[in-house]
Amino acid sequence: MLPLPAAIQPFVDQIRAAAADQTPLQIRGGGSKDFYGCLQPAGLLDTRSLSGVVDYAPSELVVTVATGTPLSTLEALLAEQGQCLPFEPPHYQWSTRVAGAPASTATVGGLVASGLAGPARASVGSVRDYVLGLKLINGRGEYLTFGGQVMKNVAGYDVSRLMAGAMGTLGLMTEVSLKVLPFAPAEATLVFPLGQAAALEQLHRWAGEPLPLNASCWVHDGSAGAAGQDLLFVRLRGAVAAVEAACQRMLREVPGERMDPVQAAADWDRCRDQTLPFFTDSAATGHALWRLSVAQTAPVLDLPWAQLIEWHGGVRWLWAPLQAGPQLQTVARAAGGNAMVFVAGAADVTGAKCQFRSDVPGQAALLKRLKAAFDPAGIFNAGRLYPDF
Template sequence: MASIDQAVADASARIVAARGRGTSLRIRGGGSKDFLWPAVQADTLETRGLAGILSYEPSELVVTVGAGTTLTELEAVLAEKGQYLAFEPPHFAWSQPGASPATVGGMVACGLSGPSRANVGAVRDYVLGLKLINGLGQHLTFGGQVMKNVAGYDVSRLMAGAFGTLGLITEVSLKVLPLAPAEATLVFELSQAAALAQLQRWSALPLPLNASCWVLDSAHPNSQAKELLFVRLRGAKAAVDAACLRMLADVHGHRMDSAQAATDWTLCRDQQLPFFQKPHAPDCVLWRLSVPQTAPVLDLPFAQLVEWHGGLRWLWAPLGAQAAIAAVALSAGGTAQVFMAPLGSTDSAPGFAAMQSPNNPAAARIAQRLKVSFDPDGIFNPGVSPYANHACA
C-alpha cells in the first residue's frame, strides 16, 4: 500500500509539473493497447507502480485493485475463488513487441468488452468506484464498493471509455461474478442473414445465451469455406442442457469440444481469429461497426465477422471507403470507426481512440465540458476525444 501511495504522489507531482510547463502526458499501462492511439508527441506517464490487489471480498463480489495491476494477475486471483470478470476484457497481448500484460486501468480507460458484452453488460456496468488524479494534480475519489453508495452523478463510470482524457486512474473497485456452473458452444452452418434472424428468435426466448460469432470460416484452405454461427451458452447445467436440445432441434448443428471452444472464444476476445490476422487486400484496415442487434446484413462489399448477436460488425476495408461505410452504418442506426491497421503496416490509419467527428453534436459538447472540468489545460492524451468512439464499447 505504501508503494502505491508513493506512486500516486509521484504521479501527482509529474502532472503538476507538466501543467506548469504547458506540456502533455500520455498515460500508459502495459502498452498492450498502444495500437489504439494516434501518433502524437507527449511524455509518457506510466501506471505500473500503481499495482496490487488492495481488497477482495469474495462473499460480496467486490474487488479493489491498483490501476497498474495486470488483468492476468487479477483474473488468477478471482479464479481461485470461482469468480471472474463477466464482460471479458480483451488482453491484446499480441499487439506490440515488448508490450507488458494489459492493466486494469487500461481496461477501464478504453472501455472495451469481449464476446459476452451483449448479455452481461459493458466494463462501465461493473465499475463501482475509483480514484483518479485530475489535470490539476488532485487525487479524487468517486463511487464506492457497493451500488447503493452512488448518489448523484455516477462519475466513476464516466471514466470507462474516456481513454484517459479526464485523468489518471489510480485504483478501481469492480463488481465480479461467480463462474457459471455450465457452459456449451453450439455451431451451425448458416448464412449471415439466416444467422441474424435465428439469433433474434433465440434472443426472444428464455435461453442462457452468452455470446455469438458468425464468420465465413476459411481456416481449412483445402476445403470450401463455410459460413458458421457459433453460440455460447452459460448458466445452470439444466438450463444449458435444455437450451442445447431446443436450439439443435430448431437448426441442424453440433456441440463443440469444450476445450477447443474456450480457446476459440479467447481468440475472438483478443481479435486473434484467422479473420483478424490478415486483411483481404494490402490497403485495408480493420473497421468496427456498432449497430442495433436487429440491423440486417449490411450492404457492403467486404467480408465481415459478426458478434454480440448482430450488434458488432467487423470488416476489412480501405480507408478510402470511409464515407460509404459510415453512411451504411448510420442508415442502420449505428456508427463506424477504424479500429487498427494491420500489424507492421505503414498505413496512416488513425487509432481507435483518435479524435473523430462524433455523430451526436450534443453528446460531443457534453464530453468537451467534462474534459474542461477534469483537465482544463488539456494535459492528458492529446489527440484523443473522450467518448468519440464510446458507442462501440
C-alpha cells in the same frame, strides 16, 4: 481531497509540473491499447508501479485493485475463487504485431480507460456496468475518490463510470473497484452451418426466447474445404439444467453440433483477443479493421467486404480501405449505428487519425466541458479521442 499516499506523490508532482508548463502527458500502462485512438507526442506517465490488489472480498463480489496491475494477474486471482470479470476484457496485442515492437501486457487501468469488452458484452453488459468506484488524480494534481465498493453508492453524478471509455483524457486513475461474478455452473458452445442472413434471423429468434445465450460469432471459415463454410457459433452459460435443455432445443430446431469444450474455450479467447484467422490473416493487406456498431436486429449489410459478426448482430467487423469510410458510415447509420476504424492496418498499426467521431449534436460541447473541468490545462492524452480533445 484524499490524504496523499507516498506512492502517489511522484505522480501528483509530475502532473502539477506538466500542468504548470502545459506539457502533454501520455498515460500508459502495459501498452496493449497503443493502437487504439490517436497517440500524440507527449511525456510518458507510466502506471505500472501502481500494482497490486488493494482489497478483495469474494463473498461480496467486489475487488479493488491498483490500475497498473496486469489484467492476467487479476483474472488469475479471481479464478482461484471461482469468479471472473463477466464482460471478458480483451488482452489485445495489436501493438506487438509490428516487427521489433516490445511485448505489451494489458492492465486494469487500460481495460477501464478503453471500455472494451469481449464476446459476452451483449448479454452481460459493458465495462462501465461493473465499475463501482475509483481514485483519480485530475489535471490540477488533486487526488480524488468517486463511488465506492457497493452498487448503490452514488448520490449525484456517477463520475466513476464516466472514466470507462474516456481513454485517460480526464485524469490518472490510481485504483478501481469492480463488481465480479461467479463462473457460470455450465457452459456449452453450439456451431451451425448457416449463411449470414439465416444466422442473423435465427439469433433474433433465439434472443426473444428464455434461452441462456451468452455470446455469438458468425464468420466464413476459410479452412473448411476449398470453398470454405459459413458458420454460426453460439455460447450458452447458466444453470446446468437450463444449458442442457437449450442445447437440445436449439439442435432440434437447426442442424448443428456441440463443440468440444476445451477447443471452444480456446476459440472464444481467440475471438476476444482478435487472434482468429479472420483478424490475423488480413492484417497485412494494408486495409483497416473497421468496427460497425449497429442495432442487433439490423439485416445483412450491403457491403463487398467479408465480415465477422459478434454480439448477436450488434457488431460487424470487416477489413476495408481507409477511403471506404464515407460508404461505411452511411451503411452503419442506416442500420442504427456508426462505423469507426479500430486498427488502421499494416501501414499504421499505432492508430488512424479520427478513429473516433462526435457527430451527435451537443456531444462535442459536453465533452469539452468535461475536459475543462477535469483537465483544464489539457495535458492528459491530448488528441487520443478527438483532435481537439
